[in-house]
Amino acid sequence: MAANINEDTQVDDASKKVRLPKELTFQDMYNNQDAFDEDDEDDSDWEPVQKHIEILKWFCTNCTMVNLDDVFLCDICGEHKESGILRHGFYASTFSPEVELIQVESEATGSEKEIWSEASASNCSTAVGFDERMLLHSEVEIKSHPHPERPDRLRAIAASLSAAGIFPGKCCPIPAREITLEELQMVHSSEHIEVVELTRQMFSSYFTPDTYANEHSAHAARLAAGLCADLASAIFSGRVRNGFALVRPPGHHAGVTQAMGFCLHNNAAVAALAAQAAGAKKVLIVDWDVHHGNGTQEIFDQNKSVLYISLHRHEGGKFYPGTGSAFEVGTKGAEGYCVNIPWSRGGVGDNDYIFAFQHVVLPIASKFAPDFTIISAGFDAARGDPLGCCDVTPAGYTQMTHMLSTLSGGKLLVVLEGGYNLRSISSSATAVIKVLLGGSCECELENIIPSKAGLLTVLEVLKIQMKYWPNLSSSFEKLQLQRAMYSVEKKHKQVKRRRVFEPPLWWRWGRKQLLFHILTGHFHLK
Numbered sequence: 001m002a003a004n005i006n007e008d009t010q011v012d013d014a015s016k017k018v019r020l021p022k023e024l025t026f027q028d029m030y031n032n033q034d035a036f037d038e039d040d041e042d043d044s045d046w047e048p049v050q051k052h053i054e055i056l057k058w059f060c061t062n063c064t065m066v067n068l069d070d071v072f073l074c075d076i077c078g079e080h081k082e083s084g085i086l087r088h089g090f091y092a093s094t095f096s097p098e099v100e101l102i103q104v105e106s107e108a109t110g111s112e113k114e115i116w117s118e119a120s121a122s123n124c125s126t127a128v129g130f131d132e133r134m135l136l137h138s139e140v141e142i143k144s145h146p147h148p149e150r151p152d153r154l155r156a157i158a159a160s161l162s163a164a165g166i167f168p169g170k171c172c173p174i175p176a177r178e179i180t181l182e183e184l185q186m187v188h189s190s191e192h193i194e195v196v197e198l199t200r201q202m203f204s205s206y207f208t209p210d211t212y213a214n215e216h217s218a219h220a221a222r223l224a225a226g227l228c229a230d231l232a233s234a235i236f237s238g239r240v241r242n243g244f245a246l247v248r249p250p251g252h253h254a255g256v257t258q259a260m261g262f263c264l265h266n267n268a269a270v271a272a273l274a275a276q277a278a279g280a281k282k283v284l285i286v287d288w289d290v291h292h293g294n295g296t297q298e299i300f301d302q303n304k305s306v307l308y309i310s311l312h313r314h315e316g317g318k319f320y321p322g323t324g325s326a327f328e329v330g331t332k333g334a335e336g337y338c339v340n341i342p343w344s345r346g347g348v349g350d351n352d353y354i355f356a357f358q359h360v361v362l363p364i365a366s367k368f369a370p371d372f373t374i375i376s377a378g379f380d381a382a383r384g385d386p387l388g389c390c391d392v393t394p395a396g397y398t399q400m401t402h403m404l405s406t407l408s409g410g411k412l413l414v415v416l417e418g419g420y421n422l423r424s425i426s427s428s429a430t431a432v433i434k435v436l437l438g439g440s441c442e443c444e445l446e447n448i449i450p451s452k453a454g455l456l457t458v459l460e461v462l463k464i465q466m467k468y469w470p471n472l473s474s475s476f477e478k479l480q481l482q483r484a485m486y487s488v489e490k491k492h493k494q495v496k497r498r499r500v501f502e503p504p505l506w507w508r509w510g511r512k513q514l515l516f517h518i519l520t521g522h523f524h525l526k
Contacts, residue, residue, distance in 0.1 A: 350391070
């Protein structure tokens, strides 16, 4: 019975809907409210159409920063949207598109020809290690922002050297080869090598969130290490005077057992051991990358035949990778053979670096008397770098390279590490190679005045390293006096500045008594 009632009700409801006239008045709609089923009604036409507005953006070729499509110059570095830096290097105009750059390139090349004399391959003194297959190492996964360690880094440097007529031209190439397993095992554990080799079978993989690999990465890393080893052997044996390893992926964060910080194999460590295999007894590694080379330090932490000196941002361990305090000096009998110069802030420039070279790097290196010198040359402390945020110029890198070229009879290998502003890295690398080719340095070193933070860092390092390198004592005492004089001068200026605001003493008993107390409450009259 109940079922029949329900059926009748459903029929009545359906008949109501059927009997509704096609054109309804408001009265009809009011009298037949139950006839409207919200589930059956298509009200899509009544909803406002939500259009997805896509914001067009472009990433700067030079610094990878994102910009809105309606601007032509990068908001961060000022590079043009259609920059020609990958074809002409840092000689390309910053503010003009690529089509206007041919004249700029020819002018730069012409000026270089006036400075440098042509050198044939037969009497080449500077070798460059480079192979285009290292460009295949790249991040496959498309993310919201391009990875800073990208193939364009090598392209920009190579374009700059080509535009200047340096390479190819004045420098000779060396053939590339993959480093052997036996050579790698002198630096890294077998497990680490196997993990890197496994990436050959993977389209995309990650060792850490910021250290990627693709199917070509292991090959690129072995080529980079092989080039560094062969350059070291060629330089120490006298076949060439010096060299520049234009390689990637970088290496100084790669330790005995782990890949990290964009690094897979430690190229500088491989080069150091290759130099020793060729006959070098003592090797100096100077690492001026803005990040501490924790991998290189770990590899040689107990080795007295390799002196490792690093200048880097540290900021109490808050700057990546957090290692490299001045108190890390080496272990197990090798104390003093690890020298860390940890900057306490960003923005460090030429004066602080050269000051540290004068008072720490060169005195220790000269006493060590290396047979072979390696520079872990990261250019991310260069002015304009988005990661380093420091202020070293090409002139600063020129001076540091010139100072190090006086060691080990000029047997010097420069190995590329970091650096992520293409204009900064290419101009700095070109400046360094010019020194290797015999270019002069016009910097004045007599009156280098460091920042207060730089002076304090150097003093801290000297105080720690004096027990291992007694020749630093005189420099420490001299700088202590300089610091004391600096403090006295600063205090005198503060007192003088404060006295300008002190009210006359007679105000205390006159009509300006209230004003006197207000002012002295702020400025503490003595």
